[in-house]
Amino acid sequence: MPGMNRPALDLSQDAAALTAQLVDFPSVSGDEKGLADAVETALRGLPHLSVERHGNTVVARTALGRAERVVLAGHIDTVPIAGNVPSRLEDGVLHGCGTSDMKSGVAVQLRIAATVPEPNRDLTFVFYDCEEVEAERNGLRRLAAERPEWLAADFAVLLEPSDGLVEGGCQGTLRVEVRLPGVRAHSARSWLGENAIHAAAPVLARLAEYTPRTVVIDGLEYREGLNAVRIEGGVAGNVIPDACTVTVNFRFAPDRSEEEALAHVREVLDGWETVLTDTSPGALPGLSHPVAAAFVEATGSVPRAKYGWTDVARFSALGVPAVNYGPGDPNLAHKRDEHVAVAAVLECEKHLREWLTA
Structure with a gap:
């Protein structure tokens, strides 16, 4: 917890044991400084890396003059702890907040940084803050806006949980508020x-009747969704309310731009006032890029679409092809019983190491 003295990160232990140490180092969004300090200290002890820091985002780079540069990126924050820290190991499964999303992926990054001093491609490691909260606080977003040269690369791997499979691209996401007046x-x-x-009843009825699109891009199937995610209204137990707000979330396939997605939502909700409150673009799979194709082959996985938004979209906006590839199960992210198999963490580390040393 804040103020506690914690042991230095031990990058000599395997990725599963390092995951446990990271989980036992709480870093809820907005409270990542302690872990960012520990990551920076550990990386500065590696002579083959140059290390920079931007807020609570830490970036380390090799400079070997290789023909290609690859970014390995991961966020160090988690959602709020739900009685699931410290970590607990049982029957080859590590339990705890962030085990899946995504301290196991961060552990793999740190292990590669520490143990692959002469990779076959130059590497940039990015450990960033505030991914689990609103987009304007995202550390990678700030880095892309203020230090885009630190993210320049031929390819990027975001170690978000993907069950050890390559997940191409990601959905875009936007939220609007439907504001309903009364007297x-x-x-x-x-x-x-x-x-x-x-x-609000007819708004909810229209959303319930909506048929979402399924679209195939580069052989990957993306499913869209348009849903009410929050409703607010009411004054007191004896007052007819004069205002109600329905918050609607649209998860859209990456063949739509943010502008096209918003236009579609407003078309569906025609007749009501809609106010855009948050938006992030999707990312096309980009698996036809030679570096991406080589990575897919090296991992031996059959690619699938990414359901959800991830920061591959930020790399895509910078012109860097990017995929999601991490050891955690995305279906366990943010759950009280979040966990990751030790074997999955070690397998992810093994595949990345082989790809970068072949």
């Missing part, structure tokens, strides 16, 4: 008012 009145004389919460 306030005493609930005993409700005919004198207009109930704004009741006005």
Whole structure:
């Protein structure tokens, strides 16, 4: 917890044991400084790397003059702890907050940084903060805006949980608020008012009737979704509410731009006021790029589409082909019983090491 003295990160232990040490080092979004300090200290002890820091984002690079440069990136923050720290190892499975999303991936990054001093491609390691919160706080977003040269590369691997499979691209995501007006009145004389919460019923009905698209891109199938994720309204137990807001989230395939996605949402919700509150673009798979194709072959996995938004989109916007590839199970992310198999962590480290030393 904040203020506690913690042992230095031991990069000589295997990736699974290092995952446990990282999990036992809480770093909920906004409170990553201690872990960023520990990562920076550990990396500065490696003579083959140059290390830079931007806020609570740490970047380390090799400079071997190789023909290609690859970024290995991962976020060091987690969602709030749910009684699942410290870590616990049982029957070859490591339990704890961040085991899947994504301290196991970060452990793999650190192991490669420490134990592959002469890779066959130059490497950039990025450990960034605030991925699990609103986009404007994201450390990789700030880095892309203020130090884009630190992210220059031919290819990027984001070690987000993907079950040890290559997941190409990602969905885009946006949120709008549907704002519904009413007229306030005493609930005993409700005919004198207009109930704004009741006005949400046709909005919810339209969303329930919506048929989402499925689209195939580069052989990968992306499914879209348009859903109400929050509803707010009400004044008091004896008042007809004069305002209600329905928050709607659209997860869209990467063949749509953010502008096209917003236009589609407004078309579906025509007749109601919609206010855009958050948006992030998707990323096309880019698996036809030679470096990406070589990586897929090296991992021996059959690629699939990424369901959810990840920071591969930021690399895509910079013109860097990127994939998701990490040891965790994405279905366990953010769960109270989050866990990762030790064998999966070690297998991910093995594949990356072989690819970078072949």
